[in-house]
Amino acid sequence: MSRNEKKLIANNKKVYHDYFIEETYETGIVLHGTEVKSLRMGKCSIKESFLRIENGEMFIYGMHISPYEKGNIFNKDPLRTRKLLLHKSEIMKLVGKVKEKGFTLVPIEVYFTDGKAKILIGLAKGKKLYDKREDIAKRDLKREAEREFKARF
Numbered sequence: 001m002s003r004n005e006k007k008l009i010a011n012n013k014k015v016y017h018d019y020f021i022e023e024t025y026e027t028g029i030v031l032h033g034t035e036v037k038s039l040r041m042g043k044c045s046i047k048e049s050f051l052r053i054e055n056g057e058m059f060i061y062g063m064h065i066s067p068y069e070k071g072n073i074f075n076k077d078p079l080r081t082r083k084l085l086l087h088k089s090e091i092m093k094l095v096g097k098v099k100e101k102g103f104t105l106v107p108i109e110v111y112f113t114d115g116k117a118k119i120l121i122g123l124a125k126g127k128k129l130y131d132k133r134e135d136i137a138k139r140d141l142k143r144e145a146e147r148e149f150k151a152r153f
Contacts, residue, residue: 005113006111006112006113006118007111007112007113008109008110008111009039009042009044009109009110009111009112009117010042010044010045010046010109010110011046011108011109011110012046012047012049012106012107012108012109014047015106015107015108015122015124017127017132017135018126018127018132019104019106019122019124019125019126019127020124020125020126020127020131021106021108021122021123021124022103022122022123022124022125023122023123024108024120024121024122024123025086025090025094025120025121025122025123026118026119026120027058027084027085027086027118027119027120027121028084028085028086028116028117028118028119029060029082029083029084029085029110029117029118029119030082030083030084030085031065031082031117034067034068035065035068036117037068037070038065038066038067038068039065039110039112039117040112041068043065043066043068044063044064044065044066044110045063045064046060046062046063046064046107046109046110046119048062048064049061049062049063049064049107050062050105050106050107051084051105051106051107051121052105053091053094053095053098053105056088056091056092057083057091058083058084058086058091058094058105059081059082059083059084060081060082060084060107060119061081062079063079063082063107063110064079084119084121094123097123098123102125102126103123103124103125104123104124104125104126105121105122105123105124106121106122106124107119107120107121107122108120108121108122
């Protein structure tokens, strides 16, 4: 694997269906040894997870990292709260944004880059039902156009 190449471990596809992503941030994550080994094996899920900022620090809740098979007593709770690493200025900026109506923080994907586990988080605004329908209609039109184009050639 070359430098700056990222190895995707888990992603949350539903985020793009439920939210408009305004900004994204790459954050580090505080992990214990067996959790890193489990992540390298791809045993992670962020489907049910969410982010909170407490006392100037950011935490991820509900991120499931399966216990490492050979980890025995060193394994931690798979659903424990994990701290995210972000610059203080970025956290303060996000605190201000989240206080605005409609904004929330969501985890988008977990990956390795340069041997370090990272989480891509997004500052998101919730979609209304009609926005979701509009996206589905656009996707269907695009698919139909591609089918017609393929049929011609």
